[in-house]
Each structure stands twice: as structure tokens, then as C-alpha cells.
Amino acid sequence: MEASSSFDTVVIGAGIMGSCTAYHLSKLNQKTLLLEQFDLLHQLGSSHGHSRTIRAAYAKPFYPPLVSLSYSLFLSAQAESGYTVLTPTTQLDLWPESNSGLQACIENLKEYELLNKEKLKEKFSGAFDLPDDGWTAVETPIGGVINATKAVAMFQSLAARNGTVFKDHVEATYIKKEENSIRVISANNEVFFAKKVIITAGAWTSKLVKSINGVELPIQPLHLLICYWKIKEGHECKLTPQQRFPTFSSHGDDHIFGTPSIEYPGLIKISLDRGPPCDPDNRNWELGSKSGSQRKENINSMIEPIVQWIDQFMSQYVETADGPLMSQGCMYSMTPDKDYIIDFLGGEFGKDVVVAGGFSGHGFKMGPVVGKILAEMAVEGEVSVPDGVDLGMFSIKRFEDNPNGNLRSSHAS
Numbered sequence: 001m002e003a004s005s006s007f008d009t010v011v012i013g014a015g016i017m018g019s020c021t022a023y024h025l026s027k028l029n030q031k032t033l034l035l036e037q038f039d040l041l042h043q044l045g046s047s048h049g050h051s052r053t054i055r056a057a058y059a060k061p062f063y064p065p066l067v068s069l070s071y072s073l074f075l076s077a078q079a080e081s082g083y084t085v086l087t088p089t090t091q092l093d094l095w096p097e098s099n100s101g102l103q104a105c106i107e108n109l110k111e112y113e114l115l116n117k118e119k120l121k122e123k124f125s126g127a128f129d130l131p132d133d134g135w136t137a138v139e140t141p142i143g144g145v146i147n148a149t150k151a152v153a154m155f156q157s158l159a160a161r162n163g164t165v166f167k168d169h170v171e172a173t174y175i176k177k178e179e180n181s182i183r184v185i186s187a188n189n190e191v192f193f194a195k196k197v198i199i200t201a202g203a204w205t206s207k208l209v210k211s212i213n214g215v216e217l218p219i220q221p222l223h224l225l226i227c228y229w230k231i232k233e234g235h236e237c238k239l240t241p242q243q244r245f246p247t248f249s250s251h252g253d254d255h256i257f258g259t260p261s262i263e264y265p266g267l268i269k270i271s272l273d274r275g276p277p278c279d280p281d282n283r284n285w286e287l288g289s290k291s292g293s294q295r296k297e298n299i300n301s302m303i304e305p306i307v308q309w310i311d312q313f314m315s316q317y318v319e320t321a322d323g324p325l326m327s328q329g330c331m332y333s334m335t336p337d338k339d340y341i342i343d344f345l346g347g348e349f350g351k352d353v354v355v356a357g358g359f360s361g362h363g364f365k366m367g368p369v370v371g372k373i374l375a376e377m378a379v380e381g382e383v384s385v386p387d388g389v390d391l392g393m394f395s396i397k398r399f400e401d402n403p404n405g406n407l408r409s410s411h412a413s
Contacts, residue, residue, distance in 0.1 A: 005190075005191060005192050005193060006181075006192075006193045006194070007031050007032060007033045007165070007192065007193070007194045007195075008025075008030040008031045008032065008194065008195050008196065008379075009025050009030050009031075009032050009033070009194055009195065009196045009197070009198060009378055009379075010032075010033045010035065010172075010182075010184050010192055010194040010196075010197050010198070011025070011032060011033070011034045011035065011197075011198045011200060012035050012172045012184070012197065012198070012199050012200065012201050012208065013035070013036065013037075013199065013200040013201035013202055013204070013205075014034050014035070014036035014040055014152075014156070014166070014168070015045055015046060015047035015152065015200065015202050016046075016047040016148070016151065016152050016155070016363075016364050016367035017047075017200040017202075017356055017359070017363070017367055017370055017371060017374070018034060018036075018198075018200035018201075019034070019047075019152050019155040019156045019159065019367070019371070020155050020367040020368050020370065020371025020372070021198055021200060021356075021370075021371040021374045021375055022034040022155070022156070022159040022164045022371075023077070023155045023156075023158050023159040023162075023164075023371060024371045024372045024374070024375035024376075025159075025164070025375045025378070025379070026158070026159045026161075026162030026163060026164050027162065027375075028375055028376075028379050030375075030379060031163070031165075032159070032163075032164045032165065033164075033165045033166075033167065033192060033194070034156075034159065034164055034165070034166050034167070035167050035168075035170050035171075035172050035184075035186070035192075036166070036167070036168040036169070036170065037168075037169070037170065037171035037172070037187075037201075037204070038168065038169065039168055039169070040156065040166065040168045041149055041152060041153060044280075045202045045203060045280070045331055046202050046203065046330060046331045046332065046333065046359070046363075046364070047148055047149075047152050047202070047364065048148060048149050048152075048330075049148045049149060049226065049328060049330065050147050050148060050149065050150075050262075050263040051145050051146070051147065051148065051259045051262060051263055051269055052145070052146045052148045052151075052364040052365060053091070053143065053144070053145060053146070053247040053249075053257065053259060053365065054067065054070070054071060054074075054086070054142070054143065054144045054145075054146055054247075054365035055067065055091040055093075055140070055142065055143050055247060055249070055365070056068060056071075056091070056109065056140060056142040057091050057093045057105055057109065057112075057138065057140050057142075057249070058105060058108055059100075059101035059104035059105045059108070060104075060108075060339070061104075061107075061108045061388055062388060062389045062390060062393055063108075063362075064108050064109070064110075064388075065385075065386035065387060065388045065389050066366055066369050066385075066386065066389060067142065067365060067366070068142070068386070069368075069369045069386050070365055070366050070367070070368045070369035070370075071086075071142060071144075071365075073368030073369060073372065074086050074146070074151075074368055077154060077155065077158060077368065078154070080158060081154050081157060081158055083150065083153075083154040083157075085146055085147045085150045085151040085154055086144050086145070086146050086147075086151075087144055087145045087146075087147075087241050087262060088143070088144045088241075089143045089144050089145065089241050089244070089245065089246050089247050089260060090139050090140060090141055090143045090244070090246045090247075091139070091140045091141075091142060091143030091144075091246055091247050091248070091249075092124075092128070092137055092138070092139050092143075092246040092247070092248040092249075093105065093137065093138045093139075093140070093248070093249050093250075093251065094128070094130065094135060094136075094137050094248070094249070094250040094251065094252075094313065095135065095136055095137070095138065095251050096134055096135055096251070096252060097134050097135065097136055098134065099251055101251060102136070102138070102251075105138065106138065109138075109140055111140060111141050112138050112139065112140045113138070113139045113140075114136060114137070114138060115136070115137040115138070115139060116130075116136060116137075117129070117130040117132070117135075119137075120137045123139075124245065124246075125238055126316055126317075127235075127238065127239060127245070127314060127316065127317045128248075128313055128314060129312070129313055129314070129315070129316070130313070131312070139246065143246055143247045144247065145241065145247060145259050145260065145262050146364065146365060148364060151367070155367070155368075155371070167190075170186045170187075170188070170190060171186055171187040171188075172184055172185070172186055172187075172201075172208065173185060173186060173187045173208075173211065174211055174212065175197055175212055175349075175353065177348050177349055177352070178193075181193045181194060181195060182194050182195070182196070182197050182349070182352055182353065184197060195352070196352055196353070196354070196378040196379070197352065197353045197354070198353075198354045198355075198356070198374050198375075198378055199345075199353065199354070199355045199356065199357070200356050200357070200374070201357065202280075202331070202333055202357065203219075203221035203280035203331045203333045204280055204281075205217065205219060205333065205341075205355065205356075205357030205358070206218075206219040206357065207280075209345070209355060212345070212353075213345065213347055213348075213349070215345075215347075215396075217341060217355070217357065217358065217396065218335055218336055218358075218399055218403065218405070219333050219334065219335055219341070219357055219358040220277055220333075220334045220335075221277065221278050221279070221280050221331050221332065221333050221334070222274065222275040222276065222277055222278060222331065222332040222333075222334055222361075223275045223276055223277075223278040223283055223284065223287050223329060223330075223331060224271070224272075224273075224274070224275040224329070224330045224331065224332055224361075225271065225272070225275060225287065225302045225303075225327050225328075225329065225330075226269065226271050226327060226328045226329075226330050227269070227270060227271050227272075227303070227306060227324035227326070227327050228263070228264060228267040228268065228269050228270075228324055228325055228326040228327070229267060229268055229269075229270055229306075229310065229318050229319065229320065229324050229325065230266065230267060230318070230319040230322070230325050231261060231266055231267065231268055231317060231318060231319070232316070232317055232318065232319055235316075235317045236261065236265065236266045238317070239260055239261045239268050239317060240260055240261050240262065241260045241262060245260040245261070246260070247259050247260065250309060250313065252309070254272060254273070254274070254305045254309070255272075255273035255274070256270065256271070256272060256273065256305070256306060256309045257270075257271060257273055258270040258271065264326065267325060267326065268318060270306055270309070270310060270314075270318070271306065272302060272305050272306050273361060275287075275302065275332070276301075278331065280331060283329070283331075285329060287302065287329070303323055303324065306324075307320045307323070332359075332360060332361040333357055333358050333359055333360065334358065334360045334361070335358035335360055335405060336399070336403060336404045336405050336407060337398075337404055337405035337406040337407040338360040338361075338362070338407075339358075339360070339393055339394060339405060339406050340356070340357075340358055340359055340360070340363060340366075340370070340394045341355060341356065341357050341358040341394055341395075341396060342354075342355075342356045342370065342373060342374070342377075342391060342394040342395075343355055343391075343394060343395050343396045343397075344377070345396075346396070351377075351381050354374055354377050354378050355396070356370060356374055373385065373391070393406055
């Protein structure tokens with residue numbers, strides 16, 4: 001066994017989860033190898049682009065404590081690195097009053113302000129409107145926009161500063177338990193040895209796990225379209241973080257979400273929180289395009305719900321006549337209950353292999369805290385979590401008796 005190929009821990013996948021994990025392992029003085037099948041900072045998965053939201057407004061009680069810790073870890077990493085990746089804002093959630101998730105969300109919040117139609121217009125200069133009856137808004141202090149690619153780069157640079165080894169264009173295809181180590185084998189027949197392995201391969205996680213032990217994790221990748229819309233002339237500066245414009249979500253028949261105008265001057269990101277199933281190795285990049293054979297279907301299924309929402313809730317400030325002026329593809333990795341998978345692989349691997357995936361479109365903001373949890377699981381075999389968090393909610397075994405896992409109600413995530 002060559003020393004150059006032997007590590008304490010090998011992390012597979014260098015998106016936000018893998019990069020944060022490598023950073024926390026480096027702080028625990030672990031000799032760490034971070035493998036990435038594509039370029040570092042690639043745009044083929046779920047960790048690229050310039051904006052992800054961070055919010056503590058959740059209907060499920062085990063997420064807000066994780067958000068609070070993750071927020072503080074982002075700030076600590078910024079101070080350590082000299083990077084700025086998090087732009088603080090408030091978070092605004094628009095709810096039908098009949099949605100049971102509204103009350104659950106309020107119960108999980110320490111600080112919030114309820115805004116009716118008139119107060120909402122007054123607070124945000126008329127940018128938002130609510131239907132005349134049956135809707136309310138909840139503003140919370142923990143919100144913000146994370147520069148996604150820059151955040152991944154920040155954690156990678158901190159990990160590298162502490163000695164982490166990086167190898168891109170190395171696709172891990174198989175791992176094998178040996179007497180005193182785990183053998184990691186790549187598609188180009190490179191071999192690495194480690195005491196522990198952590199799998200954070202995003203939309204490829206279920207494929208890799210199935211090749212290792214035959215277990216099918218219920219993770220379904222989705223192709224999403226991230227859309228940018230023109231702000232009406234004269235209102236451009238009003239929808240910026242500098243003017244205290246919030247990140248926002250709307251919980252109607254469709255879940256719509258957006259960020260302040262921060263990436264492209266004069267444009268605002270407003271997107272639909274769903275998309276068609278996809279194979280991460282064979283994606284249809286025509287989805288959402290304004291040309292091609294699937295144009296009509298794409299416009300109807302991925303764009304029209306956003307147009308309808310903007311025309312009802314933000315028509316005074318945002319143009320919809322020409323559709324989105326820009327769009328970008330992204331992927332979600334969905335579990336049936338929209339809760340994460342964070343667990344030991346078990347079986348012959350016991351606690352020597354840790355798996356994290358299925359972050360279901362709301363995981364990026366949790367990167368620092370998930371990375372800390374995964375590092376502690378691998379090194380110490382257990383982990384301390386904030387009060388109110390039960391890691392059993394993220395176990396693989398929750399799907400054994402119920403294919404829907406934790407799904408018991410209609411509460412939003």
C-alpha cells in the first residue's frame with residue numbers, strides 16, 4: 001500500500017457537502033482525499049451558480065436548529081478565509097391560511113412578524129401583493145443569499161490550506177471492505193485506501209451505493225429550471241438586498257421561491273420548486289428552452305406556473321410578457337419525504353462508510369453543519385447535534401417499513 005494513496009478518510013463528491021466535510025475533517029487533523037468525477041466547481045450538479053437561499057422558516061421542527069448552526073458556521077468560515085459568500089436578508093414566506101404548514105412553521109420560529117396585505121405592501125414598497133382573502137405573510141430575521149460556487153470554493157480553499165488532497169476527473173465506481181482498510185476504485189483504475197469513506201455524490205449517490213452493496217436509496221434526481229425575470233423600469237434598485245428586499249417563498253398549489261436582485265442587474269430570480277425526473281448522466285438540456293421540439297410543453301409545465309404567480313403576487317414590479325430573460329439548469333435529489341439521508345452504510349461496512357444525499361432542494365444552506373456532522377460520524381462514530389434534532393429522522397432505515405419515510409402529513413419542508 002503506497003503512502004501516497006493511503007488516507008484517513010476519502011470523501012467522494014466535491015460539491016458543497018463534500019467540500020464542507022473535507023474542511024471539517026481537516027480541522028480534525030485527518031489526512032483527507034476529496035474526489036470529484038468532473039472539474040472542481042463544475043456546473044453539472046447542484047452546487048453551482050451565484051445564489052442559494054438560507055432560511056430558518058420550516059414546518060418541520062428539526063431543521064431550524066440546523067439552519068442556525070449552519071448560519072454561524074458560514075460566518076466563521078468567512079472570517080477564517082477572508083471570503084464573503086453570504087449576503088444577509090430577511091426571509092418572507094407567503095402562505096394560504098388554510099395550509100397546516102403555516103401554523104407548524106410559526107410554532108418552530110423564535111422570531112417572526114405576521115404581515116397582512118396592507119402591512120406587506122407598506123413594508124416592501126408595494127413589491128408584493130396578496131390575494132384579498134385567505135393569505136398571510138410571515139417575515140423572519142434569518143434569511144440571505146449564498147453565492148454557491150464561491151462558497152464551495154471557500155470551503156475547498158480552507159480544506160486545502162489544512163492539507164486536504166484534491167483529485168478531480170476521478171470517478172469513484174466501487175469500494176471494497178478489506179481487513180484493515182477500505183479500497184476505493186475509480187473508473188480509470190486508480191486505487192486509494194482509507195480507514196473511512198464518506199459518500200457525498202449528490203444526484204449520483206444512489207447509483208454509487210447500489211453498485212457497492214445493492215441497496216437502492218430512494219433518491220430521485222429532478223431537472224430544475226432557474227429563471228431570471230426583468231424588473232420593470234424604475235424599480236430595479238428597490239428589489240436589492242441593499243434596500244432590505246428579502247429572500248422569499250410562496251406555499252400555494254406550487255412552491256415558488258426567489259431571491260433579491262443580486263446576480264444580474266435589473267433581473268430577479270423567481271423559480272418553480274419542482275421539475276421532471278432526470279438521469280444525471282443523461283439530462284435533457286432542451287428542457288425549458290425557448291426553441292426545439294419540446295418548447296410548448298416546457299413553457300407550460302416549467303414557466304407558466306411562475307408567470308401566473310408573478311402576475312398575481314409581483315405584477316407591479318416584474319415583467320412576464322417575454323418570459324424569463326435567462327434560465328439555468330440545476331438538479332434536485334429528492335427523497336419521498338423531502339428529508340435528508342445521513343447515515344452509516346452499515347452491513348459489512350459498519351460505521352466505516354457514511355452516506356449523505358437526498359437533500360431535496362433545500363440542502364445547500366446546510367452544507368457547513370452537514371459537513372461537521374459527517375466528519376464527526378466518520379472520525380468518532382457518533383455526533384453531537386443541536387437540541388431538537390434527531391438524526392434518526394435522516395436514517396436509511398426509515399424507508400424499510402414505510403416507502404414514504406417520515407411523510408405523515410401535508411406539512412411543507
